[in-house]
Amino acid sequence: MTRKGGGAARSTIRDVALRARVSASTVSRVLGGEYPVSADTRARVLRAVRELDYVADARAKAIAGSGTPTLAFVLEDITRPSFAHMAQGVEREAARLGHLCLVCSTDGNPKQELGFIEMMRAQRAAAVILVGGAADTPEYRERTRKIADSLASAGSRLVLCGRPPLGPDAPVTAIEYDNEGGAHALVAHVLTQGHRRVLFLGGPPDHTTAQGRVRGYLDAHRARGLEPDPELLLHGDFTRDCGYRLMRRALAQRLEFTAVVAATDLVAAGALTALHEAGLDVPGDVSLAGYDDIPFARDLHPALTTVHVPYQELGRLAVRSALDRSAGDAATHLLLGTHVVVRDSVAHVGP
Numbered sequence: 001m002t003r004k005g006g007g008a009a010r011s012t013i014r015d016v017a018l019r020a021r022v023s024a025s026t027v028s029r030v031l032g033g034e035y036p037v038s039a040d041t042r043a044r045v046l047r048a049v050r051e052l053d054y055v056a057d058a059r060a061k062a063i064a065g066s067g068t069p070t071l072a073f074v075l076e077d078i079t080r081p082s083f084a085h086m087a088q089g090v091e092r093e094a095a096r097l098g099h100l101c102l103v104c105s106t107d108g109n110p111k112q113e114l115g116f117i118e119m120m121r122a123q124r125a126a127a128v129i130l131v132g133g134a135a136d137t138p139e140y141r142e143r144t145r146k147i148a149d150s151l152a153s154a155g156s157r158l159v160l161c162g163r164p165p166l167g168p169d170a171p172v173t174a175i176e177y178d179n180e181g182g183a184h185a186l187v188a189h190v191l192t193q194g195h196r197r198v199l200f201l202g203g204p205p206d207h208t209t210a211q212g213r214v215r216g217y218l219d220a221h222r223a224r225g226l227e228p229d230p231e232l233l234l235h236g237d238f239t240r241d242c243g244y245r246l247m248r249r250a251l252a253q254r255l256e257f258t259a260v261v262a263a264t265d266l267v268a269a270g271a272l273t274a275l276h277e278a279g280l281d282v283p284g285d286v287s288l289a290g291y292d293d294i295p296f297a298r299d300l301h302p303a304l305t306t307v308h309v310p311y312q313e314l315g316r317l318a319v320r321s322a323l324d325r326s327a328g329d330a331a332t333h334l335l336l337g338t339h340v341v342v343r344d345s346v347a348h349v350g351p
Contacts, residue, residue, distance in 0.1 A: 011054045069100070070125040071099050072127070074130050075105060078105040086311040086318075089315025097319065099126060099319070102125075124156065126322065128159070131161045131163075159173045162208075165333050167331065168331045173318075173333075175317055177335070178336065179216065188220045189340055199234070200217045200261050201234055201243055201271060205235045210263060232255065239267070241270055243264075243271040246267075259287040259289070265294045268300075290306040300345070308338060314336060317334065
């Protein structure tokens with residue numbers, strides 16, 4: 001067989017069926033190994049496969065329930081460092097357990113996310129891991145519950161990493177890290193250095209991850225009998241550019257603060273640039289802290305005090321939990337701890 005232009009054409013399952021004098025469905029059954037066929041039929045099919053150098057389509061094998069078992073990792077933006085490290089943990093653990101990992105970046109498009117999940121359901125993926133916070137609304141819960149039930153009916157498992165859990169009756173594994181506790185510990189550290197006006201550069205106000213970090217910021221103040229100034233709580237997103245814009249706005253408005261706590265290390269990096277452009281020294285004039293402990297945090301100048309989140313372990317745990325069916329379809333909720341990493345960007349103020 002040749003293509004136009006002289007290249008060899010790839011054999012199809014129909015070519016194999018024609019050579020072996022059987023139907024395409026019989027070829028599929030022989031290759032899948034799950035249905036009984038006569039020895040003569042099996043021999044003819046396998047001989048035709050060898051003669052035609054036929055390679056079964058991986059997608060077709062997955063739909064048939066054979067081939068390398070698959071996991072799907074679905075995230076909003078693969079360029080975000082925290083997500084990238086989680087993806088690395090997922091891929092490494094999947095490979096260790098003999099699974100193929102497929103990664104889909106949705107750019108925050110729910111339709112694209114749903115379409116990919118449906119494709120994974122059709123291919124009977126072992127699990128679908130959804131990553132990243134979301135607004136905990138009735139619409140979110142209804143949509144996600146339908147996804148979980150649909151996957152469970154196909155023998156798959158939905159894993160939510162950092163997303164709001166659905167409750168005890170949903171066939172879901174929810175894995176979170178302690179956003180609130182991490183932020184509380186970080187802000188408490190800043191307050192113990194004598195700071196009393198701490199600017200917080202937060203994420204989207206309806207985002208559960210952002211909400212947890214805001215609660216930690218507020219609770220750390222109130223645990224010390226302090227009530228933070230509402231003007232010092234700013235909202236944006238989790239990007240470097242947002243940190244830069246929010247910091248420039250705070251400086252332009254002449255807000256009074258001696259320290260800044262950013263919702264992510266990326267936000268802190270943007271804020272650091274804005275502070276340097278304004279001629280302010282960190283931590284001499286303003287202290288600065290972040291959240292996530294992504295690798296470049298230690299390479300900023302000064303090295304960034306932050307909250308360490310075990311993203312790779314989160315990814316590994318997502319895979320192990322998804323493949324552990326000992327609890328059946330019961331809901332599972334796991335919470336990972338975080339801790340403060342003290343570096344050079346927060347200094348003591350006051351007497």
